[in-house]
Amino acid sequence: MDQVTVVGAGQAGASCVAKLRTDGFGGKITLIGDEAVPPYQRPPLSKAYLLGDMALDRLFLRPEAWYAENNIDLRLGAAVEAVDAGEKTLRLAGEILSYDALVIATGSSPRRLPAKIGGDLAGVHVVRDLADVDAMEPEVTEGRRALIVGGGYIGLEAAAVARKRGMDVTLIEAAPRILGRVAAEETADYMRALHEGHGVTILEGVGIDHLTGAEGKVVGAVLSNCADMRVDMVIVGIGITPNTALAEMAGVACNNGIVTDLKGRTSDPAIWAAGDCTSLSYRGERIRLESVQNAIDQAEAVAKNILGADEDYVPKPWFWSDQYDLKLQIAGLSTGYDYVAVRDGGKARSHWYYAGDTLLAVDAMNDPRGYMIGKRLIEAGKSPSAEIVADPNSDLKALLKT
Structure with missing residues (x-):
């Protein structure tokens, strides 16, 4: 070689x-x-x-x-x-x-909006590489109106940054709720409340009919519910x-x-x-x-x-998202879950996904301890009872020894 x-x-x-x-x-x-x-x-x-x-x-x-x-x-x-x-x-x-x-x-x-509905207008952005972000940065300024298309993590992160920069932000999600493909209702409810508490308007079950432009620049959006809104920029986060x-x-x-x-x-x-x-x-x-x-x-x-190691690659899925003062950490993949155990520790909160008695994933909101223990349990193939993890007084660390 x-x-x-x-x-x-x-x-x-x-x-x-x-x-x-x-x-x-x-x-x-x-x-x-x-x-x-x-x-x-x-x-x-x-x-x-x-x-x-x-x-x-x-x-x-x-x-x-x-x-x-x-x-x-x-x-x-x-x-x-x-x-x-x-x-x-x-x-x-x-x-x-x-x-x-x-x-x-x-x-x-990143997937883009079709040109026939205005996806190619100036001021319509995606978030993937340095050029994308450099192009949008001058537009992310206080007092302007941003429309975020897509209620996944990319869209939510974009909404958080736009609000922190003082923008008027509306986020639309065509599916019945935000985070529909990647998180439980419990996590979606938590994230929705977080954003609405910071002044973001979230419209679920609402998509784009078309964007309107003037001199090649986006100036408005007509939504699937027939609402007509003025916008100064659009950020598209509808998958990759x-x-x-x-x-x-x-x-x-x-x-x-x-x-x-x-x-x-x-x-x-x-x-x-x-x-x-x-x-x-x-x-x-x-x-x-x-x-x-x-x-x-x-x-x-x-x-x-x-180089000849001949070793199988075993993925250990984990993800994170920073929004406002929230650090969301995710361990495992929740696909196929049928129950969510909620551990509410006040400022720290975590959602534990189960398929039957098997622990699949954990969403931890400002809960690094819950995240790390959940991650180690999943990687070790251990599944504590949902009743124990939902009890905020239980000792999670002790579960690693069982």
Whole structure:
């Protein structure tokens, strides 16, 4: 193995090349990114960075000089035009690169509103990369009116930042309630009350009919309930789709993401994948894990397996969201739950998801202790009784010893 090429210079791509070097790979490493800046953290973009609390250089995962110092050929602002899996080559503008192992870490792209309903008007934004946030930042100012489309975590985080910047904020969710795909009613109720307490207007079961514009700029929105509202900007948070074009070009199997085996290898033995773009196996099902930690862990597992470790990657799902003075931490995946145990400790609160007697996940609101214990229980395959965890006087830590 002489040459490893990684396409996608996000968290997964950067983690993969770093792990290759720290684990002793001495061959050529090329990291290709389509943005003009070195790999950076994405979670702070829509929070601390947009608020002006984090400078650009603090976003970078490592100084740009680090890549040269570690003999990593970092190609920025570069797009892969074609891949020849038979010849094991990639074509960039005017150049052919060879590889022995190719890692696809191309991430995902935000869904946008269709152009026919005004999605292409100026002032309509998505939140995914640095350019997105830099474009919207001048518009997130006190006294202006923001419409947030989508009541998932991206939309809620955007609403929180807009309110902290003094904007008049309305959030709409086409489904019957916010967080409908990812959280229980108990968590949705808590988050709704939090936002309404900070002055956000939340409309559930309401979608967009169309946006209106003047001189190419959004100025209003007509909602599905026929309400007509004036807006100065729109932030769209209606989900993401995996970037699989390169994998499809290479003839690699894709199904709601690039299909990988337990080692992170695709249907082509020389091609691997990691991060948001992948479809991986978890508890016997195919899922996509859209989280920073999965991008890091999966990419490092892929690097180790390229070097011959032959180890299965076992995801340990966890997520977080910062909104106002709330830190929401989530351990596990709640898919398939049929009961939620609520542990109300006053300022600290947690929701524990069960399928029968099996603990699946925990949502912890300003409750780091509940989160850490729940995470350790889930990873250990332990399921305390719902009655015990719902009792705020019970000793959660003692459950780790049983």
